[in-house]
Amino acid sequence: MVVAAVIAVTFGVIFWAWGLLWDAATPAFAALPATQAIMYGVWLIPAVLGGLVLRRPGAALLCQAAAVTVSALPGNDWNNTILLQGLAPGLGAELAFAAFRYRSFRLPTALLAGALAGLGAALFDFFDADNSGTALGSYRIPFALLTIVSATVVAGLGAGSLTRALARMGVLARRNRETNRWRTVDVVVAAVIAVTFGVIFWAWGLLWSVAAPVFAFFPPAQAIMYGVWLIPAVLGGLVIRRPGAALFCEMVAAIVSTLLGSEWGSITILQGLAQGIGAELAFAAFRYRSFRLPTALLAGALTGLSAALFDFFVWNSEYALGGYRIPYALLTIASATAIAGFGAENLTRALARTGVLDLFPAGRERTTI
Known part of the structure; x- marks a missing residue:
């Protein structure tokens, strides 16, 4: 299902x-x-x-x-x-x-x-x-x-x-059926990640609006803030390590932020789906077997690419191509790679050190990561 x-x-x-x-x-x-x-x-x-x-x-x-x-x-x-x-x-x-x-x-x-x-x-x-x-x-x-x-x-x-x-890619292999099957604890933790970042998304949207005048000298530069909206896609994949985890966490976080009153309305849900798919592709490319820093950076870059493409054709279609849309897209990808990729990997390690992830491979690896 x-x-x-x-x-x-x-x-x-x-x-x-x-x-x-x-x-x-x-x-x-x-x-x-x-x-x-x-x-x-x-x-x-x-x-x-x-x-x-x-x-x-x-x-x-x-x-x-x-x-x-x-x-x-x-x-x-x-x-x-x-x-x-x-x-x-x-x-x-x-x-x-x-x-x-x-x-x-x-x-x-x-x-x-x-x-x-x-x-x-x-x-x-x-x-x-x-x-x-x-x-x-x-x-x-x-x-x-x-x-x-x-x-x-x-x-x-x-x-x-x-x-x-x-x-x-091994995503459909029968031998992975048990390792790919979600446990109850996977669903619960994925939900916690999603709801937590849904609230953060909503608050970050308010901060985005308040900070807009700071970037008046070059409006596309505000895309350096974008990566925060993409963290749950990478974090969910690194922690849960199941097919669909990145997509689930990003999508549900987008839904929660919409319910709280996101200024961008229900289209935020579709935007969350697009962003989640980008990160999901990165983990799938490694058959859900690699969760080290390079994979996290790739997941961040691809979720940033998905976000950049969505904004390029949906939100920014009326802006100048060279003066806004292209630099905005490039800075979105850079922000996602640094904040969502590198940031989520470091957050995973920090959580592992506290012991809260002991029921997950990420927690059991804390002595070696």
Whole structure:
């Protein structure tokens, strides 16, 4: 269930961002609007990926529907029908795995799942009221066919390749099942980290606003303060040492800060997800086996990169590219590497010395770190 949630939440954020990119790219397809369907496959990846990874009845449908639900939370142009739209391709992919009685998960099955997910999406769009006024031969039929092609290649082949990559990293290995399974104490400590930093996030937001005039001489320089908002992603990964820990701690901290009244509203939750994914990728790159300083610095840098990209396209899109957006992004990454990476690693060692982490490998290593 945790893996399904990670897939759904991750692709929910991607869906939302892809929707923005879809709108921005529409003019490029003005000559042949139906050809924009080549971008469609990205929206169908979780249906195939969920089926390939979880290998359980309902996994494809659950991952696709949940991802679409997450993408709808901050609002988008398709809110009225998007939840139903998630069910159609999810059912398509589910039928592909069911056809093999949930026993085949090779490339041909992935391609079939992608094609049927695309067919489900194409049929939904074909009969959707928004497309009822478009020409049958010049738009609706070619759009449907290109949707199926895109789904087969991007969702089918793409999800198959992504599953193999995750398997090579050891994230999906059966031998790691016990070591990757969360204990009750893991959940409790992760929650403590998240709630604590959720309060800190809220307070840091107030300080950010108060400190803004100090950086009036060069506003992008305020990004040196950014790293504090990224500490739980790295700290959670270093302490809990389970897949999803970095993402969980950062996301829940963002939720807590939102509930306390963050001035940036509910979009902060999506921002937390993006930041958590960055750190999660760093720990996954080492198969959740390395938790030393270099890994912490990489986790800090990647969570900073995720934060920088989010701000680049969401918050800072109207600012000057060279005078604000680029230096702000670079300073965000530097701050994250130093404060979230180096800072979280030192905080982990400090906590280990107190003995509060004795139930975790980080605590038992305190005599050697």
